[in-house]
Amino acid sequence: MLISLGLLLLCQLLGEALVHALGVPLPGPVIGMALLLVLLLMRDQLTPVLPHEVGDGTLEKTSTGLLANLSLMFIPAGVGVVQRLDLVVSHGPAILVALIFSTAIALLAGVAVFRLLARLVGEAT
Amino acid sequence: MSQSDFALWVYLSRTPLLWLTLTIFVYVLADRISAKLNRNPLANPVLHSVWVIGLILSFTHTPYRTYFEGAQFVHFMLGPATVALAVPLYAHRRTVMRVLLPMIGALAAGAIAAMVSAVLIAKVLGVPHDVLISLAPKSVTVGVAMGIAERTGGDPSLAAVLVLMTGAIGAIIVTPLMNAVRVRDMRARGFALGVAAHGIGTARAFQVDIMAGTFSGIGMGLNGLLTPILVPVFLPLLLG
Numbered sequence: 491m492l493i494s495l496g497l498l499l500l501c502q503l504l505g506e507a508l509v510h511a512l513g514v515p516l517p518g519p520v521i522g523m524a525l526l527l528v529l530l531l532m533r534d535q536l537t538p539v540l541p542h543e544v545g546d547g548t549l550e551k552t553s554t555g556l557l558a559n560l561s562l563m564f565i566p567a568g569v570g571v572v573q574r575l576d577l578v579v580s581h582g583p584a585i586l587v588a589l590i591f592s593t594a595i596a597l598l599a600g601v602a603v604f605r606l607l608a609r610l611v612g613e614a615t
Numbered sequence: 616m617s618q619s620d621f622a623l624w625v626y627l628s629r630t631p632l633l634w635l636t637l638t639i640f641v642y643v644l645a646d647r648i649s650a651k652l653n654r655n656p657l658a659n660p661v662l663h664s665v666w667v668i669g670l671i672l673s674f675t676h677t678p679y680r681t682y683f684e685g686a687q688f689v690h691f692m693l694g695p696a697t698v699a700l701a702v703p704l705y706a707h708r709r710t711v712m713r714v715l716l717p718m719i720g721a722l723a724a725g726a727i728a729a730m731v732s733a734v735l736i737a738k739v740l741g742v743p744h745d746v747l748i749s750l751a752p753k754s755v756t757v758g759v760a761m762g763i764a765e766r767t768g769g770d771p772s773l774a775a776v777l778v779l780m781t782g783a784i785g786a787i788i789v790t791p792l793m794n795a796v797r798v799r800d801m802r803a804r805g806f807a808l809g810v811a812a813h814g815i816g817t818a819r820a821f822q823v824d825i826m827a828g829t830f831s832g833i834g835m836g837l838n839g840l841l842t843p844i845l846v847p848v849f850l851p852l853l854l855g
Contacts, residue, residue, distance in 0.1 A: 498695040505698070515766070515843045517759045519697035520836045526701035531708075550706070553699035556692065557828065560818035561661045562642045563693045564782070566686035567757060568665035569672065571779045573679050578776055584740035588750065589777065592733035593784045593811055594792060596754060600725030600807025600834075601798045607717035608803065615800050 493543040494552035501526045628677060634685030641667050654822055656787045661815055693814070697756075700817075700832035707829050710802070718806055718830075722837050725810035726845055729754040734853045744854060749773040751850055753781045755842045756813040756835060763846050778813065785812020786819035801827040809834025 505522030529536070529544075537545055578585050608614045627633045645660035645667070652658045672682055683690070704711065711718075730751050737750055749769035752760040757778045764774035785808060793804050805827030808816040813835045821828030 495695065498698045501698045501701075502694045515759075515762055517697075517756060517839045519694045520839045522694075522698040523701045523704075523836055526698050527705055530701060530705040550702055553702035556696045556699045557703070557821050557832075560696055560814065560821055561646065562639070562664075563689055563696060564661050564779070564815055564818060565638055565642055565664045565668065566683060566690040567775070568661055568779055568783075569668050569682065569686070570679055571776045572665055572669040573672075574772055574776050577770075577773045578780070581742055581746060584737060584742050585746070585750070585777070586780075587740060588733050588737035588742065589753065589781055590784055590788070591736055592729055592753075593781055594788055595732040596725045596729035596811035597785065597789060597792055597807050598796065599728035600721045600810050601793065601796070601800075601803045603724040604714075604717045604721035604803040604806055605798065605800065607720045608714055608800070611714070611716050613714050613717065615802075 491543075491548060491552055493541045494549040497544065497549065498522075498526070498553070498556075501529075628675065629681065631685035631688070634677075634682045635688055636685075637671065638664075638668065638686045638689055641671075649822070656790045656819075659783065659786050659819065661786070661818065662783050697814075697836075700829075700836065703825065703829040704833060707826065710826070711829075711833065714802055717803070718833065718837070721803070721806055722810055722834065722841060725807055725834070726754065726838050726841050727849070729811055730842070730845060730849055731853065734850075738853070745769070746773065747854060748850065750777055751846045751853070752842055753777040754811050754813060755839050759839050759843060763843055767846060767850055779815065782812045782815025785816040789816065789819065790823070802830045805830030806834040809836075810838045813838070 501522035502519050504525055505520070506518030508521055509516050509518045533540065533545060543549060605614065642660060642664045645663045649655070649658040649660045672679065733750050733753055734747050737747055742750070748767050749764045751767070752763035752774060755763070755778070757775050760774045760778045761771040764771045789804065789808050789812070798804055801824045805820045805824070808820055808827070809831035817828060817831040817835050820831035
């Protein structure tokens, strides 16, 4: 459990370090995710040098546990937003209308193209 | 409140412990209610926890800064949780690889549709120019959107508000919208949600279906890479 958490933090740290060192405008945690994915893909080759916990399902359990509570982690930022709603309210309902419609349009565009191309590659369900 | 009760309150309200505990328990309660209501989109646990805690802070005259000293421990876990997305991605890698092309197409379509439609609708409705700049990156995760707003001359705080509102809207409308257009493919639903509504959408997806959550996480991650490139290209065209 502790090693798994440490490994997640280490990947994030390396991701942040890479982003800052290269000066690229990318999110460090996303790079960290890519690094962990690479590690998982190479896990079988690396088994002798990796801690036991990485291979016995603990890393999976820790990660799944974190992701099951992803909602919780947005609450502190969300509470901050409630206090700055004045920024949006001062512009009336126009922004809310734009947000609702653009989100619906983006969702529909996304699934439409996904389904179309899935059919093309023979992956439609 | 007696004098000693008040002293206790003053002491506790200044410790991170109180606000961290409150955040977790309000969330647990909101999540229980959401589960009891079969994950009805309107019972979104993030949305309801946020206003309940906001009310408690305003009743107790607690500044956000004090609250955040406790809540930051939860907030901090967003980073490691994003890294943890690699685990379901790895577990479903074969399914993911089979739909690589649909994902790339849906990423481009969703990211461009979100940005273009938001800016154009707001522009038509008379939203001022400087607000439109902060609106463009609204579909990516909050840290990235704030960085984009900063570089393009927008207001990072406003961008953060718009991002979180977008996430909540996406999490609420996705289920009824997808049911209405009869899309049952959880890969498509999840992926489009992650692209359009970042982490709050992904949190919703994980509560509904593990496959939807996995694909939502990929969509969110990929859009975090694409939108920083798109906004500086599209913004001058949209504002012009």
